[in-house]
Amino acid sequence: MKKHLIIFTAFTTIIISSCKNKPKNEESEVITPEEADIMESDANFPEVACYRYASEKDTVLLQMEKINNEVAGTLSYNYFEKDKNDGTFEGTMVDDTLFADYTFGSEGSVSVREVMFIKKGNKLVEGFGEVEEVDGKMKFKDNSKFILNNAMPLAEINCDEN
Incomplete structure (x- = not known):
């Protein structure tokens, strides 16, 4: 019995002493203003354009946010004597070309x-091409053959002008 009491006391002492260990002081990392500028410029902030x-x-009004090559925004067509189309789009920007699904x-x-x-x-110039319905969505048949509507270019504006 005395042997068990010694083992129990030793075990309890080890547990209690390990719980009383103070955490080590970690040194704080100091970031210089130059490093902060570099870190901020590397962050992915959206480019906003209208x-x-x-x-x-x-x-026709298009508002978009672009992060890297991903683009999303709103698009509205209001043609005389036709139904107005208002919606959103999500897509990608490949070089100077925006491809998106417009809902x-x-x-x-x-x-x-x-x-x-x-x-x-x-400016943005919309391209039109032959389309087909695939899974309930109208898709371009060939992403390399488009007719550009140069008669209706969308000029870049200040987004506050909307």
């Missing part, structure tokens, strides 16, 4: 179609 085409009767409401229903815009200077 584009608009406006004539006497027609308006929009028109005539009381929701539809999805691919859209394509090419950036020319401070």
Whole structure:
């Protein structure tokens, strides 16, 4: 019995002494202002841009945020004597070309179609091509054959102008 009491006391002493260990003081890392600037510039902040085409009767408005090659935003078509299309898009920017899925409401229903815009200077020009329906979405048949609508370029605007 005395042997068990010694083992129990030794075991309890070890546990209690290990619980009383004070945590080691870790040195704080100091970041210089130059390092902070580098870290901030490396972070992925979205690039925000807005584009608009406006004539006497027609308006197209595109607002987008871009992080790396990923792009998302809103797109609105308001053509004279046609139903207005308002929606959102998500896609990618490959060099100067935006490919996206545009989800929009028109005539009381929701539809999805691919859209394509090419950036020319401070303008976006929409491209049109032959489409087909795939899984309920209108998709381009060939992503290399487009007709550009140069008659309706969307000019870059200050996003506060909307």
